[in-house]
Amino acid sequence: MPTTNQEIKRVARQLFASSRAYVTPFYNRVASKQEMKSLFADRSPLLGGAVLISAPMGTGKTFFIDQMAALLGLEGRAKPLLVGEVDERDLQQAKGEVLFVDEGDIKTTWADLDRGIALIGQHLRNSQRVSLILGDYTLRNPNLLRHLPKHRFLQTFEPLDRPFLQGVLQQRIREYLKRRPEEIIEPALYDILVPDGAAHVNSFRAILTFLESLVRTLPGDRQPCWLTVELAKRYVQDSFDPTLTTDRQENFLNRFLDYLAEHHPRGADLEQGFDQAEMLLIGGPAGYGDWAEFREEIIDPFGLQGLLLSRGIPGLDADGRFVRWPGPYYPSLMLTLMAEG
Amino acid sequence: MLGLTNTSIPEAWRGHLLFALLTDAENINDRLFKRQAIEKLLRAPELRDQGLSRDDILLRVEEFGGLRPRNRLWELLASIPLLEEREGRYCLRATLPLTAFPAAGRRLPKSLGAVAWTLAEIDGLFFPVVDTLWTVRNLGEAIYKGYGWLLWTADHARDPANQLEAMPAFWQCQGGEDAPLGFVRAITGIGDALGALADSHYFPHSIERAKNAPGPALDSLLRWLLACRAEPDAPPGWDEAARNWHRGGFWPFDDQPEAVYPTVDATWDAVLALGSVHDQYDRLATSYGPFHCPRSAVGEALLDGIEFLLRTQLPAGGWGIYRYPGDQPPVPAHEFTTGQTLLALRLVLLSEVFEERERPELRAAVEAALRRAWAFLRERAVNFQGRQVWLPFFGDRVEDYASRDILRASVWTGAGLLALYRGLPDLRGAIAPRLADLLDLANIHWEPDYRRIAEFEFRVPLDERLHDNFGKWSNRYDVTLAIFLLDLFNEGRSGDGGLPVEFGPGLWRRLERTIGEILREQHPEHGHWNEPVAGMPLAAATAMAMQVLQHYLIAARHLIG
Numbered sequence A: 001m002p003t004t005n006q007e008i009k010r011v012a013r014q015l016f017a018s019s020r021a022y023v024t025p026f027y028n029r030v031a032s033k034q035e036m037k038s039l040f041a042d043r044s045p046l047l048g049g050a051v052l053i054s055a056p057m058g059t060g061k062t063f064f065i066d067q068m069a070a071l072l073g074l075e076g077r078a079k080p081l082l083v084g085e086v087d088e089r090d091l092q093q094a095k096g097e098v099l100f101v102d103e104g105d106i107k108t109t110w111a112d113l114d115r116g117i118a119l120i121g122q123h124l125r126n127s128q129r130v131s132l133i134l135g136d137y138t139l140r141n142p143n144l145l146r147h148l149p150k151h152r153f154l155q156t157f158e159p160l161d162r163p164f165l166q167g168v169l170q171q172r173i174r175e176y177l178k179r180r181p182e183e184i185i186e187p188a189l190y191d192i193l194v195p196d197g198a199a200h201v202n203s204f205r206a207i208l209t210f211l212e213s214l215v216r217t218l219p220g221d222r223q224p225c226w227l228t229v230e231l232a233k234r235y236v237q238d239s240f241d242p243t244l245t246t247d248r249q250e251n252f253l254n255r256f257l258d259y260l261a262e263h264h265p266r267g268a269d270l271e272q273g274f275d276q277a278e279m280l281l282i283g284g285p286a287g288y289g290d291w292a293e294f295r296e297e298i299i300d301p302f303g304l305q306g307l308l309l310s311r312g313i314p315g316l317d318a319d320g321r322f323v324r325w326p327g328p329y330y331p332s333l334m335l336t337l338m339a340e341g
Numbered sequence B: 001m002l003g004l005t006n007t008s009i010p011e012a013w014r015g016h017l018l019f020a021l022l023t024d025a026e027n028i029n030d031r032l033f034k035r036q037a038i039e040k041l042l043r044a045p046e047l048r049d050q051g052l053s054r055d056d057i058l059l060r061v062e063e064f065g066g067l068r069p070r071n072r073l074w075e076l077l078a079s080i081p082l083l084e085e086r087e088g089r090y091c092l093r094a095t096l097p098l099t100a101f102p103a104a105g106r107r108l109p110k111s112l113g114a115v116a117w118t119l120a121e122i123d124g125l126f127f128p129v130v131d132t133l134w135t136v137r138n139l140g141e142a143i144y145k146g147y148g149w150l151l152w153t154a155d156h157a158r159d160p161a162n163q164l165e166a167m168p169a170f171w172q173c174q175g176g177e178d179a180p181l182g183f184v185r186a187i188t189g190i191g192d193a194l195g196a197l198a199d200s201h202y203f204p205h206s207i208e209r210a211k212n213a214p215g216p217a218l219d220s221l222l223r224w225l226l227a228c229r230a231e232p233d234a235p236p237g238w239d240e241a242a243r244n245w246h247r248g249g250f251w252p253f254d255d256q257p258e259a260v261y262p263t264v265d266a267t268w269d270a271v272l273a274l275g276s277v278h279d280q281y282d283r284l285a286t287s288y289g290p291f292h293c294p295r296s297a298v299g300e301a302l303l304d305g306i307e308f309l310l311r312t313q314l315p316a317g318g319w320g321i322y323r324y325p326g327d328q329p330p331v332p333a334h335e336f337t338t339g340q341t342l343l344a345l346r347l348v349l350l351s352e353v354f355e356e357r358e359r360p361e362l363r364a365a366v367e368a369a370l371r372r373a374w375a376f377l378r379e380r381a382v383n384f385q386g387r388q389v390w391l392p393f394f395g396d397r398v399e400d401y402a403s404r405d406i407l408r409a410s411v412w413t414g415a416g417l418l419a420l421y422r423g424l425p426d427l428r429g430a431i432a433p434r435l436a437d438l439l440d441l442a443n444i445h446w447e448p449d450y451r452r453i454a455e456f457e458f459r460v461p462l463d464e465r466l467h468d469n470f471g472k473w474s475n476r477y478d479v480t481l482a483i484f485l486l487d488l489f490n491e492g493r494s495g496d497g498g499l500p501v502e503f504g505p506g507l508w509r510r511l512e513r514t515i516g517e518i519l520r521e522q523h524p525e526h527g528h529w530n531e532p533v534a535g536m537p538l539a540a541a542t543a544m545a546m547q548v549l550q551h552y553l554i555a556a557r558h559l560i561g
Helices: A005-010 A030-041 A061-072 A088-093 A110-127 A162-177 A187-193 A204-216 A229-239 A247-263 A276-286 A291-304 A333-340 B011-022 B028-043 B054-064 B070-078 B119-126 B136-158 B187-202 B214-226 B240-246 B264-279 B281-288 B295-311 B335-349 B360-380 B403-423 B425-445 B477-494 B505-521 B539-560
Strands: A050-054 A098-104 A130-135 A151-153 A308-310 A329-331 B083-086 B089-092 B095-097 B116-118 B168-172 B179-185 B382-384 B387-389 B453-458 B471-476
Touching (some): A005 A204, A005 B179, A030 A061, A061 A130, A088 A110, A098 A110, A110 A130, A162 A204, A187 A333, A204 A229, A204 A333, A229 A333, A247 A276, A247 A291, A247 A333, A276 A291, A291 A308, B011 B119, B028 B054, B028 B070, B028 B119, B136 B179, B136 B505, B136 B539, B187 B214, B187 B264, B187 B539, B214 B281, B214 B295, B264 B295, B264 B335, B295 B335, B295 B360, B403 B425, B403 B477, B471 B477, B471 B539, B477 B539, B505 B539
Parallel strands (some): A050 A130, A050 A151, A098 A130
Antiparallel strands (some): B095 B116
């Protein structure tokens, strides 16, 4: 028997949970678990250094570490320190063999990132403890890494692709509806939710939040639940309402949507993303001739609002400005769906 | 001749004028942004102390800055003359003169040149104290609406057309009728609703005047609660030892998902509700209709539940979410679990169930458990600013915690302490000073903020160890404090005089402000209160809010004298 709208609406909160507010079962990351086990089986080479997990925000890094807590000796009240707020006293008082630090990411100012990582590096040198640091691609910036005496990245943090998302949803349907999972998402919608080419920028938080919002629009009836591209398009057209501040921004948005519709329907063929030159090429006719201006009006605000995704390594530019969204760029789920309209 | 007008700003206009000046902008979007930004700036403690950099400030406001470029965001912030620069960092001005606003104009009359607002006035404008004007009738109506909602949820869950096995934890309120969220039953949904409804007769307002007939709901809730027992629903793999260990425990189901054993928290919740029903069984049955479950079965389940709680008391004397046989692995005691278990065990001491079921030795065992718990609390108390307090997970390093966490942990523990005070008269002399310490602590450190959450974090028991992940229940911090403080006040006024509690006007103002917030939060038609994080209607939040209102009505009687 297919899963009904009424059933999915009832369990939407659990089914599409993407924060620690609800304990959901863990899925996948078998290779990452194995790599962590191997790394921490003999800690001696790690002493005085850091293991870094660097992946976009909302991809389940903290959830993953929760799963590995026992292995890492993070049992009990293992609340991570935050890169942007850490001070020497915190580091001295942190318990356990492994120093757990989170939020090495663009939500923090560069000055605080630099200060925090430097403090951690110094503490590791003196204490010969091991640190586990989570963050986005900012952690890959050599100017931060130079503060860490020894560091290595977790290599196998599985990107969010279609089988991963499908598996998570099926597991949760089985868990919360106590039944054999029936597919509730049209294959074509999967193509847009988790385009193959953008697996490295896809985030659970963005996709699951979107699906929860989409499910809210369904009637609470006993019709089979079937989430389609059409339904998603309608939802986005009804709800996408960015407050644009200049005519140029509006012009650019329209041109970018046209460009996506024509060249990358349903987010296809975007493996390389858009580089700076391509973005400026689309922005030129909208009135942008200068990258600094374009970045100020388009890249940064669009990046901040999650409309543009970035796969580059954030860092300081030649003028000492923190570039939080360096190329290559990818359109967000909302933009991809808007382009479909 | 030039006509001169005596220009001054009437007191009542000062706030309006300031708001208009602060949020002045070219368009409505920018006005709305400035409104949000001002709130954010006023809430940043760093801006009242060491200051923040431009980048720090931008990071805090850009989340609601939409697609505005950063330089535009800064332009808007700069046009709010709340901030002043000090060596590259920005702080809030102590006073804000009218002349700081360009809109004040260059032809400002001299009489207005000295007009200024203090930071306290600005705070008052953006965070107004909730109106605390209400009547006893308002409180009564709110309580009846709350009971009405609990009864409605039970009736909804009973209706076979709604395909629910019992009461779920959460509901959704999206216009029209509320709808259940999830299919899985939850101990808080069932236990809290049954406890609140049955307990109503101990308070000024009971379910007697509720619109829905309470009988069928009470009957169903009791049946559902008994079906949450571990023993009749034991997994097939349990051997005799496992059955014996878990006998009397209750499954939390959706409240602590993934728990493979019954938990202490599910069981104290059930024991509270069962005790209340058992002791009033005849009265409830006569008033609202018969129960299908006989009183003797309620008594047996209650005694089994008590035995489970006694069995899971940790060797040191507190309670954690669960206790593994042989304490392998050991489980830490938790202040919330310990406080609530003590409350449940003390209340059953008032019951005649032990004598009726011919188990007088169990009464003695409960009393012994309470005494062991007191020894534990005494041992785990730590000194904080000259007072004895308790820390999260009964830790011992005061410096690891913020004062608000210490207050929360102490108040959770305090609920159990007050139960011990009531249940063990010979220890009152020793316990009273500790309760006075908690009152002092609240007086000094409680700053009401209705949005603040008191999170109960737990790790559910898996086969061989606790889960690695923390789950959490979220209550309102202020509501948690108000229940404890009002209960303490009422005990002080109605008890034997050994608990001298004096509430100053400042504390009453904070309590009444909280009551104002509670009244404001209640859904005007449905009558429910919400889980604070996700904002979903919830039986636990509804029961807690009603408890505050009922305690306050009792307190009001004492105040009248």
